[in-house]
Amino acid sequence: MKLVECVPNFSEGRDRQKIEAIVREIENTPEVKLLDVDPGEATNRTVVTFIGSPEGVKQAAFKAIKKAAELIDMRQHRGAHPRLGATDVCPFVPVSEVSMEDCVQLANELAHQVGEELHIPVYLYEEAAKKPERENLANIRQGEYEGLAEKLKDPQWAPDYGQPVFNPSAGATVIGAREFLIAYNINLNTRDRKIAQEIASYLRESGRVKKDKNGQIVYDRQGQPVKIPGKFKAVKAVGWYIDEYQIAQISINLTNYKITPPHVVFDEACLVAQKMGVRVTGSELVGLIPKEALLLAGSYYLEKQGKSPGVPEKELIRLAVRSLGLNDIVPFDPAKKIIEYQFPSSPGLSGLKLSDFLDELSMDSPAPGGGSAAALCGSLSAALSSMVANLTAGKKGHESVAAIMKSTAVRSQKLKEELLTAVDQDSRAFNRVMEALRLPKGTPEQVRDREEAIEKANKEATLVPLSVLEKSVELAALAGEVASHGHKSSVSDAGVAGLTARACGFGAYYNVKINLPGIKDEVFKKKVLNQADKFKKKLEKETAKIDRLMTSCLKTG
Template sequence: MSKALVECVPNYSEGRRKDVIEAIVAPFKDRPGVYLFDYRADEDHNRLVVSLVGNPDALQDALIDSAKIAQSHIDMNSHQGAHPRIGAVDVIPFTPISGITMEECVQLARSFGERYHQETKIPVYYYEDAALIPERKKLEVIRKGQYEVLKEEVRTNPDRKPDVGPSELHPTAGATVIGARKFLVAFNVNLGTTDVEVAKKIASYVRASSGGFCHVKGIGLALEERGMVQVSMNLVDYEKNSLYRVLETIRMEAKRYGVSVVETEIYGMVPAGAILESAAYYLQVAGFDPDQVIEMRLLKMMGEQG
């Protein structure tokens, strides 16, 4: 897999201490075979999301170095934030880009999980396509009750035993979820109200588990620092449910409560297709073809010419 390219978007339970954030990200900078595309932290979520692309071997080495730094600085027993989490390094997903199949990404995730536990002593759960237990394909199943509940139930409930490691969490770093999946779009819609129940109700209308859109996961959160609430979502297959379709449904439902959409957020990197489809919808462009975008056409020609 020397020519393979993989995307990886590790999430860490730290979004407030700038020195810790920079230390966690440092192993990804100026490292051969690893390309740091983006990293951003949210104080309300108390979460750091890092977007990487690289060679699988180089990525794994960098992820281990970063995890050890996070492990030494984050104590889940005192961690607080709006976003669901079970560990200092909460989730590490691998996505195939080129020169590697999804099946190979699954094997990559599982072998990395074994190494990760061996070097950090943090237990591992596998999710999405790498799941060993069908129910664990869904991240929300693994994170049910979050760190506080899992650290108690993991000792007594066999259904909550990690896939790698003993039936207990790391005393400060919790557990990490590792998997292989398609491109995911982290899409947030912020609403002009402080009533978090409105966001929770709307999230239940759009997420798949409550009868909403397939391939959409969502929760309602309070953004106390900003005086608003958020419908925080993951679109796990943007080709089957577009950003604009989800947004317009949220806008319609918000009107029921006399609430407006203040802004939206795309967290981390996003495929061009997800943005262009919504842009064409709002501009009402008839018969739009992504090749009409100069940069997209140029990249395609460069690829065709090697």
């Protein structure tokens, strides 16, 4: 599922009615889920966090910005936090199946809409910035709201969207795109805040001031303190004492976990702490975390153990939680702490127990049918290949193929999940065909609309099994890998992986063929049939290799 996070900051932190009115605009937007509302009395500012589909998030952001402009008068605003407008800043953050480029596009689209329809000057920042000097939010905010009227007169500070005209009530808004920020604390078995500060200064990108053997700050020739660079990029850190837990913590902001992920910082903190005579007892996640960050950690710790990281998602997450000590202070619940899990998709057919799925398959309804069953065969094939690869990767005497087996297991796990998704996709595609067939046809317009809907639905119902067929070729190749290089005691499992890959592919091929006659677009039909025939030939070639291997390996003497 495509998911984007949005974290707008509104210049109102004291009037509950205004805050609630702004938040309602977000809550009432389809395909969006509100995650957090954090008002600040002293700052007179509220930070709102929500996620959803790209289009849903963009709509919710616009509605909230519009409502904020209606309710907040910046001429009356006073607060401790720097700000430019009623909606001060509004970043988009890629979460799942969305790229940074997608979020930059969202930022531009929203900025254009805000500038044109609400007549609010808009600046773009961070990844969406059109000028290098606008990447840093602090540069744009310089002078704040009070200096905005003069700033807009300077051609160098013309807004990226909207007119360079001062809006006295709404001010200006800064919209952008950035990576996910992970707020992460590492726990120490000491109350000494200075030790936590020392470790933090070693870890953070900004580093620390150099001192001589007497503890005095060292200055350069220009009279500036000499800085020792920190260990990690995209890391901000301080040390503090938490009275509630009676421990010192290293409080960390990971501004780009793809550059420096939590597990790398955690392990380094453990090493530094040990040198200082203290121990890391665990860690704490403040707020939410992208699933990918925990999957990376789980894979990392499995690799350190010499094992294959090609295991199910929930196992990677379980290992990450235990290895990082995320239960040290409070229980860590993945369902509440992983951001993707806040917007769960319907479990569908793939969420059923096996017996319930088979019961559903055996009923007198046409869906689920052969297409879903074919996809399930593919998922079974991938699971078997992963099993054999994982069994082989850690076995003595198989060191030379360990790397191949690990990569095979990882890829098999990915295909397993993709084909489980296809079980539902195939059923839904068929249902859309039936819905199109039931559309009214009483007028010429209705007839035309119905025919267009049927054509579109039939094409989709054809493309789903075509994708499954294409994946079956890779499934067969993976089954061939584990049949050739896997542990000999599991060769029959590899053979079954090959057979289920073949069943998957041929089943998908049959479903492509049966759907083509219902499509009028001859160019589309010819292209799809050519692709299907090509995939089928490749599948036959791959499975024939496995058949020969099975004949050779399973001789009865």
